[in-house]
Amino acid sequence: MDLEVRHLRALCAIADTGSLHRAARQLGVAQPSLSTQLRRIEQELGGALFVRARTGCRPTPLGSLVLSRARPLVAEMRSLVSEARAAATGGPELRVGSTASKALAGWLRRLRARGQDPTLHMNVSPNALLRMVADGQLDVAFVHEVEGSPLRIPEGLRLRTLMEREPQFVYLSADHPATAHPVVDVGELAGDRWMIDPTVDGEWDAVQRMFRGAGINPHVLHGDYHTATALVATGEVVTVCQPTTLSHPDMAVRRLQGDPLGVRLLLAARTETDLDGALPALEEAYWDSAHQAPAYREWLEGEGAGGCAGHAVPGTGPPLNAFQTPSAYRSTILIAGFKSATF
Incomplete structure (x- = not known):
């Protein structure tokens, strides 16, 4: 097996994200495919490049050595491609x-x-x-x-x-009882299933702090926010959303009382x-x-004005x-x- 730039890019992604799952998402490949690729790279180089633990992946001494040489090569290749495209397009x-x-x-x-x-x-x-x-x-x-x-x-x-x-708002099905008011107390959602993406840096911890502050312990599902949006529409889950998110006939955006997430x-x-x-x-x-x-504009003109x-x-x-x-x-x-x- 000959090492290629794509292999070095994969190693950098694993090191940067600290996780095969996150690296696979960043690279746009399936995690099993990335795991197989990593094993082949390690076989080619003669040793383990990462230590796999419950907390994620971290480079071994050999991995750190390889990464120190791989990063400038990957960056140089990106610069070459960028400069070539600029020369070809004239800008x-x-x-x-x-x-x-x-x-x-x-x-x-x-x-x-x-x-x-x-x-x-x-x-x-x-x-x-x-x-x-x-x-x-x-x-x-x-x-x-x-x-x-x-x-x-x-x-x-x-x-x-x-x-x-x-501030971060909440996304609910349009027929959820909490949508009767423009502002929702998180305690009203204690009985709902929440869907949170744990791969978003800091998101999981922030939501858990919000739950603890409200004295609730709802059921939480892991999933990306595209999946969450689809499930919100059917009333299966509620989820956190950006304030610029728009309501739809089957989904509603509501502000959270006290703006506990930001x-x-x-x-x-x-x-x-x-x-x-x-x-x-x-x-x-x-x-x-x-x-x-509308919900965000109202917030900006009121509580968010300062x-x-x-x-x-x-x-x-x-x-x-x-x-x-x-x-x-x-x-x-x-x-x-x-x-x-x-x-």
Whole structure:
């Protein structure tokens, strides 16, 4: 067996995610297929590359050695492909990474309208996306940081905050009794089955903290949010959702009393230039999505008026905190050996 770039990419994905399951999702392959591929790579190299434990996969000394050589090779190959495509099309390619977001389509559309050529890489793991930016595999990444579960920010990344605290709402079947009111107390949902995706960094812990705070212990199923949405429509489960999620005839979005769940929305890049080029389009797309979501718009005009990072709510007149220009965004750089500096 000859080692190829795809094999090295698989090893990097396993190391970055710490899990064969998550790595398989990132690579878009079945987990059994990735496990088989890893065994063949280990046979070719003559030893185990990862220790498999209940808490996940971590590199062995041999694995660390291989990864130290594999990462620059993978990054160099990505750069080669990116530069070749740019030369062929006559313009620069912007490699965009993102967790799921209703603003994503509008962001990409606006980037193209500005003359950029974005390509998209989706991942449920914000930490994996940040590592890809740091390694030169992506130019920018739009990620969320679950409250109470800080992200692992690689040194040298620049960050800008789109939303300091975005509340998370709940998705219910349209005929659920709790939909009779615009705001739902989580205690009302103690008897429901919840579906949560445990592969989303920090999500499981945050939901469990919410349950403990409410003094409830509902039945929780594991599953991705595409599956959860389908089951919400039939009344089988309830689930957490982004506030920009829209209600449908068979599904309803409701705010949670006291906003017990929140995330911080961040844009990450290696340079200020990349941030300046990508952020305005993202901001426009995000607030367009917010404008179209009635429950979120109501929250922004009420409880959220003091904490939405100073952005204007589309269609509501002046910005909430008169804070709009790109130069006014908070920018953070993490420097080796020093605390993060905010300016």
